[in-house]
Amino acid sequence: MMFIGGFIPLLVLVGLAYGVYRAVVASRRGPGPAGGPGSVPGGAEGDLRDQVVRLFRLGLLFGALALAAEGVVGLLAAVLPRPGELARDPERLAQALAFTIVGGPAVVGLGQWTKRRLGAGPEESWSPLWAGYLTVTLVTALTVTMVNAASTLQWVFGVEPFDGDALARTLVWGVVLAGHWVLSQRRPLVDLQGAVEARTPWYLVIGSLVGLAAGGSALGDLVRVSLRLLYDATADNDVLVGAGSASIRRSLAAALPAVGVWGWFWVGFARLGPRTERWYGYVLLAGVLGGLATTLIAGGEIVFSVLQWLFGDPAEATASAHFASLPAPVSSLAVGGAVWAHHRRTLATTTRHRSEVDRVYAYLVAFVGAVVCTIAVTLVVAAFVQAVVGPGLAGADTDPILVAATFLAIGAPLWLVFWRRAEANTTADRAELGSPSRRLYLLVTLGLSAAVALVSLVVLLTGFLTDLTAGELAGETLHRIRVPLGMVLSTAAVAGYHGVVYRDDRRSAASALPSAPSPPEHRVREVVLISDLAPADAAAVAAELGGRVVRYTTANGVGPRPDDEALAAAAELANALTTGRALVTVRHGAIEVESLQD
Helix, strand or coil: CCCHHHHHHHHHHHHHHHHHHHHHHHHHHCCCCCCCCCCCCCHHHHHHHHHHHHHHHHHHHHHHHHHHHHHHHHHHHHHHHCCCCCCCHHHHHHHHHHHHHHHHHHHHHHHHHHHHHHHHHHHHHHCCCHHHHHHHHHHHHHHHHHHHHHHHHHCCCCCCCCCCHHHHHHHHHHHHHHHHHHHHHHCCCEECCCCCCCCCCCHHHHHHHHHHHHHHHHHHHHHHHHHHHHHHHHHHCCCCCHHHEEEEHHHHHHHHHHHHHHHHHHCCCCCCCCCHHHHHHHHHHHHHHHHHHHHHHHHHHHHHHHHHHHHCCCCCCCCCHHHHHHHHHHHHHHHHHHHHHHHHHCCCCHHHHCCCHHHHHHHHHHHHHHHHHHHHHHHHHHHHHHHHHHHHHHHCHHHHHHHCCCCCCHHHHHHHHHHHHHHHHHHHCCCCCHHHHHHHHHHHHHHHHHHHHHHHHHHCCCCCCCCCCCCCCHHHHHHHHHHHHHHHHHHHHHHHHHHHHHHHHHHHHHHCCCCCCCCCCCCCCEEEEECCCCCCHHHHHHHCCCCEEEEEEECCCCCCCCCHHHHHHHHHHCCCCCCEEEEEEEEEEEEEEEEEEC
């Protein structure tokens, strides 16, 4: 019976492999005829019915795929040897067989149905539900494969014992990942209206984000462990060579799959694709802001540790013991700085003038610097109040002052450099004042500062009035409200300054309006725009040209946007056309205007 129990999963695996082979051979014969089942037109009601059927079919396909994959995982794990195991669990084997028997045929049937629908026309391949199915399946397979590949590599590196489940899941879900990746690359290049696709698929964005987060964390651990071993050896601390070597191998096992995922999804595909809203969202939020935040936090820990040793009261008596925690922030500083530098270099534009993307980056960094400076001023005020209250309450603790100095040393240069650069551009480039990035920065900074100031003021008055009404108003009251007092003063100063800047910007923009040229006698009423711009840039250019009816198409989505002077000249030329219809062509940043006859 033991022989039969071990032979059954092997037979099922062989049969499943033969079924996959037959399906591949059948797929080479070409897709089914167009107009297969479910392709009968039916207007809006038919479209709704098709969407419901598509949702039901793709949902079942994903569930059956997960069921079959876990069944095959169980069968593979039953075939693989397990050191020290005397007998296999019959219930687990039966469950794996049941998963495979139920899920396998369901995947084949639903897959053939979906294949016919994909071959019937572009409606299926350009459906949001199909894109959602690909995204969910690819991200699920990616995550499962990456996690289990790390566990398998730990066994390869001799850190953990052999895990048959991890190896089986790596193989099975890796096949699922590869198969659906091939499916994702077979989508048509044009949409239903004939325009070239210029969008970043969600699975590329999420895959890049997963690889960046997991890879950055694993690389940080690898650098931290290596620096800790080097530091302990240099400082003559106790070095556990065996434990350190195991930690390095464990971190390396986690880093290799994650870095591979990031390199495949981001470096190999997403980075080279069109710069769409999703592309900029990943680069700015995950790459630039995430790397910058990691760098600032790690740098703050290093600066505070040095200041505490030089001017504070460290808990450790020796420098080697006090700085023993430095490998962690140093590794975070190295990884975060590398992430920030890479995505900043990727974000850099090739045009000489300051683009809107450059403004977004500059104001994003300036906002981070403003937040750090606000925290620093709050800590300075709190430390000053603590010192004024007296040693009886405050003691001689210098840590709050050192923390404030750390925040000032990091935030002040960051905000000053990028904000002063932006302010200088307002005189050289009038478009800076009307930039959406500048307005958003001012409004968000002003709004958040005012909101925090009001909340802090409520907390401050509550504490003050509580002691006042209870007749307990003393120095201890000031000590308790020192933090909200600092927040009120710092955020009020930030809100006041940015409020003045926002008011001056509005006045400058209003004063420039009378000098604008009067509109020409003829106004363009229709613009046909053919460009190599991304859809968002094409829509913005079309809006600048004017006209009641605007049509635009995109050819590639990678070209630079024309500068403001060329765009203004093109708009003036288009408005002067006697026909009222203009053909505008944008190629590589150059713009041309021609007249269209009715």
